[in-house]
Amino acid sequence: MASLDTVFAALADPTRRAILQMLLEDDMAVTDVAEPFEMSLAAISKHLTVLTSAGLISQEKRGRVKWCKLEPDALRDASVWMQSFGQFEAVNLDAFEAFLEKELPGAQD
Amino acid sequence: MASLDTVFAALADPTRRAILQMLLEDDMAVTDVAEPFEMSLAAISKHLTVLTSAGLISQEKRGRVKWCKLEPDALRDASVWMQSFGQFEAVNLDAFEAFLEKELPGAQD
DNA sequence: TGCAAATTTAACCGATTGGTTGAAGATGTG
DNA sequence: CACATCTTCAACCAATCGGTTAAATTTGCA
Numbered sequence: 216m217a218s219l220d221t222v223f224a225a226l227a228d229p230t231r232r233a234i235l236q237m238l239l240e241d242d243m244a245v246t247d248v249a250e251p252f253e254m255s256l257a258a259i260s261k262h263l264t265v266l267t268s269a270g271l272i273s274q275e276k277r278g279r280v281k282w283c284k285l286e287p288d289a290l291r292d293a294s295v296w297m298q299s300f301g302q303f304e305a306v307n308l309d310a311f312e313a314f315l316e317k318e319l320p321g322a323q324d
Numbered sequence: 325m326a327s328l329d330t331v332f333a334a335l336a337d338p339t340r341r342a343i344l345q346m347l348l349e350d351d352m353a354v355t356d357v358a359e360p361f362e363m364s365l366a367a368i369s370k371h372l373t374v375l376t377s378a379g380l381i382s383q384e385k386r387g388r389v390k391w392c393k394l395e396p397d398a399l400r401d402a403s404v405w406m407q408s409f410g411q412f413e414a415v416n417l418d419a420f421e422a423f424l425e426k427e428l429p430g431a432q433d
Numbered sequence: 434t435g436c437a438a439a440t441t442t443a444a445c446c447g448a449t450t451g452g453t454t455g456a457a458g459a460t461g462t463g
Numbered sequence: 464c465a466c467a468t469c470t471t472c473a474a475c476c477a478a479t480c481g482g483t484t485a486a487a488t489t490t491g492c493a
Contacts, residue, residue, distance in 0.1 A: 297399045
């Protein structure tokens with residue numbers, strides 16, 4: 216399971232975020248992922264390795280071609296982590312804590 | 325306005341995420357932020373600079389003491405970006421609960 | 434077989450990161 | 464004023480990052 220560290224670090228690069236956007240459309244071969252970028256194929260290959268070890272994509276080789284597939288589930292932990300901050304004004308935090316306490320008996324402040 | 329790059333990069337470090345967690349409780353002075361960590365005050369000061377330039381916290385000096393305050397709005401852009409991937413529109417309380425268990429084992433607060 | 438295509442590996446590079454230590458600034462207090 | 468407290472700055476260090484080029488590897492095909 217990839218850590219929050221590796222997920223956030225993977226998302227911190229604009230090239231990698233653009234790759235994820237592209238893969239939202241469809242699965243792609245490495246060469247096709249690299250095409251719009253003005254950098255070497257080797258650099259894109261490294262970016263794809265980073266995304267894979269963060270669990271954000273998976274890669275499957277069929278013949279000569281390695282297909283890249285988005286794995287959006289990997290964003291769940293990161294998204295939950297962020298939204299716990301982003302919405303703490305919108306939701307009633309005291310009520311939320313009360314909820315947690317009810318759902319997790321023994322969890323004290 | 326801080327970029328997605330700097331926000332995600334700031335979140336990619338566990339010390340900085342722990343600092344944000346602490347600031348969820350209340351505003352804190354730099355020295356108090358540093359107290360639980362086994363690293364120098366200068367290192368924490370650098371982490372706080374990173375968080376500030378990402379817009380995730382603000383710092384205000386009153387007297388000798390510089391107070392650190394969480395700025396959760398800075399997560400909105402990043403959150404919106406992640407929402408473009410679909411299934412993370414709302415806070416899922418069950419997922420949040422599971423996440424807390426994983427990130428802070430035995431320490432619900 | 435022999436060549437072209439798809440992708441990774443290796444070696445290298447400069448910039449950045451996350452940490453250290455020690456000194457230096459600010460600012461309250463006796 | 465003298466001194467302690469709060470925080471940053473400066474210099475340094477090893478490790479990592481994002482990129483390069485060139486060579487190697489794996490696979491498909493005429």
